[in-house]
Structures are given as C-alpha cells and as structure tokens.
Amino acid sequence: MEAIREAVKEIGALDVILLALSCYIIWKLVISRLFAKPAPEEPRIPELPPMRRHDMTVEELREYDGVQREDGRICMAVDGKIFDVTKGKRMYGKDGPYGIFAGRDASRGLATFVASAEAIRDTYDDLSGLTPSELEGMREWAAQFSEKYPIVGRLLKPGDIPEIYSDEEEDKTGSVSGSMTASSISSIGSEDKDDKKED
Ligand code: HEM
Secondary structure (H helix, E strand, O other): OHHHHHHHHHHOHHHHHHHHHHHHHHHHHHHHHHHOOOOOOOOOOOOOOOOOOOOEOHHHHOOOEOOOOOOOOEEEEEOOEEEEOHHHHHHHOOOOOOHHHOOOEOHHHHHHOOOOHHHOOOOOOOOOOOOHHHHHHHHHHHHHHHHHOOEEEEEOOOOOOOOOOOHHHHHHHOOOOOOOOHHHHHHOOHHHHHHHHHO
C-alpha cells in the first residue's frame, strides 16, 4: 500500500486520473465489444418472385394490402400505375406509417400530402378537385416510385378493358420478368392526363 502511495506521489495525481480515463476508454471501445452479445438480426423478408403483370380495378387492387394474400404482396396505385411495393413492407405493411396506402390508389393522398383514410376512395377516384400543382406533385411521386418499384399493371377505371401482357414482349426487351417495359410504363397514365386536359 505504501509503495502504491509513493508511486502515486511520484507520478502525480493528474497522471493517475489520465491513466484511469484511458483504461476506461480502452475498456469501452475494445474489451466490452469483444464480450458483447451480437445484436439480434432483423428478420429478413423473403423476396417474392416478380409479379405477373395485370391491370386491376380498385376492388381487385385491394387484395394486395399485404394481409389478405398469403404471400403478403403489397401493391399501390399512383397516377394510374400499379406498383409492387412489397419490398417497402416496413413503410406500407399493416403497422407501417404508410400502411393506409397498401392495396389502394394513393394518388390523392400523395397529391395532397395526407396519409389517412380521408384521402382514400373506395371506388375509382377520377382525382377531380385536385389543383394542377397537386397533380404535378403526384406525378413526381409516381416518377420516384418508378425508379424504386416495379410497375405491375395499370389501374382500370370503370369500363376500361384490361390489357393482355405477353411474356415474349418482356423477354425481347430484357426487362425483369413480370414487370413492365419502359415503353409500356410511359404509355400508362398518359390517356388519363389527356382525359383531364379535355375536362
Ligand atoms: C412530418 C411528416 C413526415 C415525415 C417526417 C416523413 C418522413 C419520411 C421518411 C424519413 C421517409 C423515408 C423512410 C425510409 O425510407 O425509411 C418517408 C417516406 C415516405 N413518406 Fe413520409 N414523412 C412525413 C409525412 C408524409 C406524408 C404526409 C406523406 C403522404 C401523404 C408521406 C409519404 C411518404 C411515402 C409514400 C414514403 C415512402 C416512399 C418510398 O416508398 O420510398 N410522408 N417519409
């Protein structure tokens, strides 16, 4: 004990404090990490095979809410295009912040920046009442989604005939099986826009 006291006197109190601090930092940074239990891994959502393209009515789309179907597939329509947003389950799943859009036409909600039931229609929404800038905002969302999620069809308005999509067409263009080609994507929604202009 006496020897320690002598040593402390020689080294100086400040040095002892610095030494203790260094030991603590080394413990925190190195040693405690070596013995730390690994953080539990987030359960991985198994990736689904690409969806077969097909146009849907609002009612048909509703099935793809991530709950009703066994495969948990989630689709969402924006600007007349149907996106497979299953990989965004964290956001569009049942308890996700944007779960309200799952299996629905999210156009009005995104246009008006309202992520609640008041922006969702049970029947086909012709988007009447939206301002040109809201419509523009909605198209920007759709453009953003096109970069991230596959387009798997178009949203049918009452009286619309579903298009027949061939697998050969996909193979020729080398696009991902089951999702749509760039040319078919650009044609979706353009008729709707023209319709709106005529209105
Ligand atoms: C205070 C309000 C809000 C905040 C702080 C917020 C924040 C965020 C953040 C951080 C993300 C990225 C999540 C991620 O990639 O992990 C996100 C995504 C998103 N937000 Fe919001 N948000 C807000 C309001 C809204 C509203 C009102 C809407 C629409 C009505 C909206 C629609 C979306 C959508 C659709 C996505 C997902 C985009 C995707 O699939 O990549 N947000 N938000």
